Amino acid sequence: MKLVYSLMLYVLLLCSLLIDIVLTTSCRKPPVIDSTNNQATFENISSRLLPSKISTSYDAKGLQAFFNLANSFMNTVQPKSISEQFQGVNLKELSKDDNKAKILKYETPIFVALGFGLLFVILMPIIGFCFCCCRCCCNKCGGAMFQSEKESKKYAKCTIMSLLLLVMTILMLCGILFMFVTNNRINESAKNISTVYNQAINEAIQFANATIDQIIEISDQIPCITYLDKQDIGDDGVKKLIGNPLYQSVLSNLSDTINISYSLSQNVSNIYGFLQSINFLNTSLNEEADDLKNELKQIKKELDDIANDCINNGSIPKETCDSINSTVVSSNVNFTSFPDLSDQLKTFKSATSFDMTENIKSTTMKIEDISNTVVNKSKSARSDLIQLISKTEDQVQDMLYQINGNITNTISTTKSKLLTFENNYFRSNSEAFKYENYRYYVYIGISSVVGFIFVLMALGLLCGCCGYKKNVSPTHRSSASNCGGNFLMASVGFMFIFSAILMMFCVVWFAVGMHLHIVCRDVHDGILFDNFLSDQLIIEGKKISVKLLLSQCRSNAPIYKALNVENIYNISKELNIKDKTGDLNSKLNSLSFDLNDLNILSDKLKEILNDLADSNTETVNYTSFFSMTNEKITDSNLALAASNLTNYAENLRSYNSIAEKLRNISSRLIEIDNTVVSNIKNNLKNLESNVTALKSTSYHFKETILDLLKRYNQSDAFIKNEGEYIIKHLISNYSTRLIGWLDQGSTHLVVQVKSNMLKCGPIANLYDGVINTYVCSDIVQNVNGFWLALGWCLLFFVPCIILSVKLAKFYRKMNYGSSLDKHVQPPFNESYPMEVRSSVHDQTSLMENNWSHADAPPPYSNNQFTPRYNSGYHY
DSSP: OHHHHHHHHHHHHHHHHHHHHHHHHSOSSOOEEETTTTEEEOOOOOOOOOOOOSOOSOOOTTOHHHHHHHHHHHHHHOOSOHHHHTTTOOGGGGGSHHHHHHHHHHHHHHHHHHHHHHHHHHHHHHHHHHHHHHHHSGGGTTOOOBOOHHHHTOHHHHHHHHHHHHHHHHHHHHHHHHHHHHHHHHHHHHHTHHHHHHHHHHHHHHHHHHHHHHHHHHHHHHHHHHHHHHHHHSHHHHIIIIIHHHHHHHHHHHHHHHHHHHHHHHHHHHHHHHHHHHHHHHHHHHHHHHHHHHHHHHHHHHHHHHHHHHHHHSSSOHHHHHHHHHOOOOOOOOOTTSOOOHHHHHHHHHHHHHTHHHHHHHHHHHHHTHHHHHHHHTHHHHHHHHHHHHHHHHHHHHHHHHHHHHHHHHHHHHHHHHHHHHHHHTSTTSHHHHHHHHHHHHHHHHHHHHHHHHHHHHHHHHHHHHHOOTTSOGGGOOHHHHHHHHHHHHHHHHHHHHHHHHHHHHHHHHHHHHHHHHHHHHHTTTHHHHHHTTTTSEETTEEOOHHHHHHHHHTTOBHHHHTTGGGTSOHHHHTOHHHHTOTHHHHHHTOOOOOTTOOSSOHHHHHHHHHHHTSOGGGSOHHHHHHHHTSOSSSSOHHHHHHHHHHHHHHTTTSHHHHHHHHHHHHHHHHHIIIIIHHHHHHHHHHHHHHHHHHHHTTTHHHHHHHHHHHHHHHHHIIIIIHHHHHHHHHHHHHHHHHHHHHHHHHHHHHHHHHTSSBOHHHHHHHIIIIIIIIIIIIIHHHHHHHHHHHHHHHTHHHHHHHHHHHHHHHSOOSBOOOTTSSOOOOSOTTSOHHHHHHHSOHHHHHHTTOOTTSOOOOOOOSSSOOSOSSSOOO
């Protein structure tokens, strides 16, 4: 049982191997041949690529105007292209002194912009420190809780500042929202990096697999190209292209000769038949003439006896007896003088026994067998051609298989490395991805700080606007208004605290984002790679232009054209099957044969024809034949003689014996006339007919034979001389056809590779989707959007601080009022409590003392506080 299973497995493996051999060596779809001009139409290579999953268009979701603002700002800072400024400078040459100066010059506008940011970082803490000192130290000179009545009445000023602060707060809100949105976008893009990465890998692998498939298609078309040659080299092909044309050429030259030969053969047979008939008739006539003479002599003798009896009888009238005696029944015909045709008969008998027709048929069969002769004589040379073409086919296919193997191995190793890289850095659970979470939360914190400041200002405006009343004294303002002022002052404090940190963050990310923008600006067209990596973009000593590659690939041009591979890898040479066959021409030149075996005029046939030409059938004395056929057969009319004898018998009825004899002779004469004489007449008629036919058939017989001999000699010379030229010409055309198929097939393969194979649209799509869309449009734009939004908010910090401090005076509840309508005015000392002043300078006692507004106030003493002014008040 195990043996049976093993045998079955072996058979299955063998069948699989055979199927694989058939599939890899046979042409799956033979080309279409236009026989009018020997043009072959091969199947085009198909480009089967699945739709790309990588998007090349970025949906900004309404933020494109904001991103354009960021890009416009950065383009204003540095409008010059880095590739134009460093044209011809590769990456390794940037460390040179000349290039360092160029770099410094190129970075100067960026440094200036960074300088403004750093100036903000430096000045804001200093200003904030001074502001705090004025408010909290130095006797609080900048933070007196006092507002004059006149100042508090400036409602329009308060309204305008509130509106301005509201507008700036709203603008800051926009920036804060942009910060949160761009931060979320960056985080989403970071989370999506694994998907984009996998899509990019899959697209690259798909393109590589498509490359493999198309190379397999190219490989599959190799047998279709050699199929045409193998078909022509086969028995049927050689018979069709060489054998049949050679046969037609020989036949066209020999057809008249063969037709004349057939006609001559028929004439020879006819003449031989005529000669046989004439000879037979001649013999018959001589025999019949002798018989006739003998019969008539016998009858004449009998008549003479009857006449004697009649005379001896004495009673019969003498006239009757004389009449019987004078009856003529003789014949002097003589056929022995006919011309002798025995030599001609012998010659034609010999020719007929040779059977010229069969000889001609044999020659015709040899001519018709020329095609098979060509096939048989060229077998060895054609076998060498088949082996050579098959070897070349294997070489080209091995080269293509090797390329496919290299691509497959590259895919396998590269995919493994890329997946390992993804697991280490791009997975959400990877160690590297944790830093994205840290960044996200830091950005949330920064956005929250700015948002907190915004909330304080918004609450300040809300409470201040709602609680503020213009008719209320500064010292009697509502708690809501006072809270509004406090919120505004709190926002001012936080702005001073965080402004430097936030601006430093903004400056750093501006520097990073600015350079990313510069890179992305030149990366879009690929010119950056051409400029800085020119020394590395070299294949086989030829430079590769990324810009040209992307431009061609975006129009879905073949990779061969996009990379201008012709200067690197001569595909025309590698796919030129004709050149790879090497000594194909010498093999074709060895394809030779001849027609020496084809002998049209044999020696025997030549001898027969010469004998026939010397047979002298034309010189036969046909006149003697015709003159003798017109001679009288008998000297008298036997029928008339018989009639007379019958009459005589009637007259001699009384003489029974004589009458009976006369009747008997009369009957015999009638019988002789009806048989012998009639046969002689018929034979003479037949003889005349045969002689006439012989004469007619033999007319120009010798000329015909001589012409035929001449034609045979010419045909023989044609076969031996012209036949060689015709064979060489046919072999030359045959060789041209075989080489032409290889040329057409090679040209087809080259055209397919150059114009239809490996269309690199997916490469441009991959580049645009990953670099331009995902990295530059999605990540870099959002990064730049975040620092721009932060810088936008920081831009309004200074006016917001000023307006917030100013508005706080209008919203906060003051500790001191002006009280210009009272007798006692406290000194401008904000440290002096309102309650103390009220107790010391009791309003009632003042009224009781009847002090008027015109009187000077009493002396003021305050042992607890040092007066700031000796006399008078300053507002």
